[in-house]
């Protein structure tokens with residue numbers, strides 16, 4: 001495959017409703033959409049999913065864009081890439097910067113799949129034509145508001161509810177939701193808002209039949225999570241601190257890997273994410289696909305990737321209408337009985353909507369032969 005053109009669209013989409021976490025408040029989601037063209041005219045699409053603020057992990061959209069243009073693109077331009085798995089080894093001289101690497105690698109995967117005339121579902125040996133999905137709910141102003149929001153999503157059919165929590169907005173919220181919905185799959189995500197001084201809070205949360213507690217402690221901590229796991233029965237799910245299969249192995253050996261929230265972008269692309277899927281699958285570990293408020297491009301990838309063997313819990317992959325009024329693809333992902341269909345056209349199986357791209361973004365040519 002020879003790359004003949006690389007373009008990006010810098011997009012910013014308003015969220016249908018603002019999203020509050022333990023660390024911030026999001027009203028819009030910005031992302032860059034990459035388009036890579038090969039010598040035959042095949043076009044791959046991919047998404048740079050980093051947030052504008054470095055408050056989830058270290059990367060921001062701007063830092064990732066700089067690394068991508070100055071350090072990563074020169075490593076793939078004029079290289080004869082036979083398979084997308086060749087891309088990540090080319091990046092070995094660049095440390096970290098996982099989301100920047102993932103953006104290019106996944107775009108080249110789409111271009112490759114289209115050359116091969118294969119869907120991602122087929123490339124990933126998908127197990128089913130649709131997947132069970134969940135929804136992640138931001139911190140609400142009151143218990144009354146939270147119950148109304150949860151009720152809406154339960155009625156819509158979502159198979160698992162995740163509540164964001166923060167100190168003082170935790171036990172009473174969980175208790176109210178559990179009492180109102182005794183049988184739903186329920187979990188919480190703290191986004192690193194607690195420390196070991198808060199063990200008593202987790203011992204209380206341990207009484208509400210939660211499927212898991214996501215990332216209670218530091219975004220790069222392993223030890224404290226292991227210490228907490230010894231004291232509670234609810235599995236701890238790791239998100240922020242998992243950047244590679246080595247991190248998964250470390251957490252597993254320390255005893256803090258109750259479950260993994262896998263985001264392809266956070267671990268540097270499909271090549272690395274697949275290693276994590278294989279590790280978890282071989283050991284029967286709990287694994288599910290996380291989300292980054294992706295546009296339809298990143299969402300299509302998550303849906304196809306999560307349809308393979310090894311994913312065994314509904315992820316943060318919601319329908320298009322949970323996030324944005326308008327998206328930048330022509331297709332839309334709809335919830336049907338708690339499930340979303342896996343695209344079956346070549347590659348990601350989605351097409352860009354030119355009108356939406358120009359309404360919500362700007363076009364940039366990054367490279368052309």
Ligand SMILES: O=C(O)CCC(=O)c1ccccc1C(=O)O
Nearest residue numbers: 056136239290291292293294316
């Ligand atoms: O629905 C989604 O796309 C993900 C929702 C979510 O929980 C999240 C959203 C933004 C940043 C971090 C997280 C997270 O998983 O911690």
Ligand SMILES: [Mg+2]
Nearest residue numbers: 189214215239
């Ligand atoms: Mg999380």
